[in-house]
Amino acid sequence: FKLIHTGQHYDYNMSKIFFDNLGIVEPDYFLNVGSGSHAIQTAKIMVEFEKILIKESPKLIIVVGDVNSTIACALVTKKLFTELALLKQD
Numbered sequence: 001f002k003l004i005h006t007g008q009h010y011d012y013n014m015s016k017i018f019f020d021n022l023g024i025v026e027p028d029y030f031l032n033v034g035s036g037s038h039a040i041q042t043a044k045i046m047v048e049f050e051k052i053l054i055k056e057s058p059k060l061i062i063v064v065g066d067v068n069s070t071i072a073c074a075l076v077t078k079k080l081f082t083e084l085a086l087l088k089q090d
Helices: 016-022 038-056 068-079
Strands: 060-064 083-087
Touching: 038 068, 060 068, 068 083
Parallel strands: 060 083
Antiparallel strands: none
């Protein structure tokens, strides 16, 4: 598998702390989209994520949560006709 971090949440307490505390490996890709309006963040994620999908040609993409990264990556995934799974905790 490949792990992609969009960088939507870039503050230590909203990002790196989870990698550190949960022992998650470093991402294979870091999109570093940073702050901006919902539209700007979503657009940046879509552009960068599409490049990775075209390069890697995965069979399945798993997205998590309900944030800008989730919708952006889900849209790109479906437009490229790749299988999509959503993990979300209610």
